[in-house]
Amino acid sequence: xxxxxxxxxxxxxxxxxxxxxxxxxxxxxxxxxxxHVNGDVKNITAEGVITLSEDVFQVLVANQTIxxxxxxxxxxxxxxxxxxxxxxSIEDISPSAFNISAxxxxxxxxANPLNRIQKGVFNKIRTKELDLSYNNIAVIEVDAxxxxxxxxxxxxxxxxxxxxxxxxxxxxxxxYKISAVYNEMTKIPAYAFKNxxxxxxxxxxxxxxxxxxxxxxxxxxxxx
Numbered sequence: 001x002x003x004x005x006x007x008x009x010x011x012x013x014x015x016x017x018x019x020x021x022x023x024x025x026x027x028x029x030x031x032x033x034x035x036h037v038n039g040d041v042k043n044i045t046a047e048g049v050i051t052l053s054e055d056v057f058q059v060l061v062a063n064q065t066i067x068x069x070x071x072x073x074x075x076x077x078x079x080x081x082x083x084x085x086x087x088x089s090i091e092d093i094s095p096s097a098f099n100i101s102a103x104x105x106x107x108x109x110x111a112n113p114l115n116r117i118q119k120g121v122f123n124k125i126r127t128k129e130l131d132l133s134y135n136n137i138a139v140i141e142v143d144a145x146x147x148x149x150x151x152x153x154x155x156x157x158x159x160x161x162x163x164x165x166x167x168x169x170x171x172x173x174x175x176y177k178i179s180a181v182y183n184e185m186t187k188i189p190a191y192a193f194k195n196x197x198x199x200x201x202x203x204x205x206x207x208x209x210x211x212x213x214x215x216x217x218x219x220x221x222x223x224x
Contacts, residue, residue: 029066034058058082065089069097076100087111095120103127103150110134115160119143126150133157142167149174156180164188164206169195179205186210190217198222 031044036057059080066088073094076083079102090112098107104127114135122130123146130151137159145151151172161183169175176197188211193202202222 029061029064032060032062034060056080058084060084060086061088062086063088068092068094070094071096072099073097074099076102078102080104082106082108084108085110085112090114092116093118093121096124097121098125100125105129106131112136115139117141117144120146122151123147129153129155131155132159135159137161140165140168142170145169145172147171151175153177154179156183158182160184162186164192166192166194169193171195173197174199176200177203180209181205182208184210186212188214188218190215191220192218193222194220196222 029046031046033042033044033056034040035042057080059082061084063086066085067090069090069092071094074083074097076099080100081102082105083100084106086108087110090109091114093109093114095118104125106129107125107127108131110131111134114132115138117132117137117140119141121144123143125148127148128150130145130153133155134157137156138161140156140161142165145154145168149172152174154175154177157179158181161180162185164180164185164187166189172195174197176199178196183206185206186209188206192215193204196202198221
């Protein structure tokens with residue numbers, strides 16, 4: 001069950017969704033737009049390019065068939081607070097699939113058969129929270145979050161991740177909260193959280209894994 005989330009409203013004037021040259025032409029995609037002024041919910045059919053000139057705070061794409069998000073699949077040139085891609089049969093996300101100028105409160109990609117996060121996928125997107133829960137993710141490449149200095153919260157719940165890699169956060173210095181419950185991790189390595197922020201207490205949720213060993217130095221240099 002998906003839960004709505006109240007967020008500050010910003011003004012969105014233009015959203016353009018385009019495909020890279022190597023992607024197949026998509027079928028029409030239904031977009032749901034939430035209006036923060038009068039509470040209206042509008043359904044819009046996108047035919048490759050989406051143009052909006054009204055007050056909204058959230059764009060939702062749900063229950064569509066989008067097998068792959070290619071480079072520059074989504075380009076957002078103005079303000080937006082929340083972008084959600086839910087249950088869209090997404091199997092792959094190319095590096096630089098998102099070209100978004102706004103700083104999002106939340107980017108949520110959930111309930112897809114996505115099994116791998118490649119290097120560079122989230123390098124250029126500015127979001128405070130990234131929710132990748134309820135996918136089939138088993139591998140997150142080391143530089144998937146490279147240079148994402150806006151990211152503070154990451155959720156990886158209900159996936160198939162087997163290893164917690166401290167190098168995920170090498171250049172994401174403001175991450176203070178990670179939730180990765182219901183995965184398949186067996187060990188928490190030394191200095192697991194060494195690259196996460198040291199300016200505020202960390203919040204770590206790793207319950208319902210298969211953890212058999214926690215290195216004595218796993219929490220070295222951090223406050224919980």
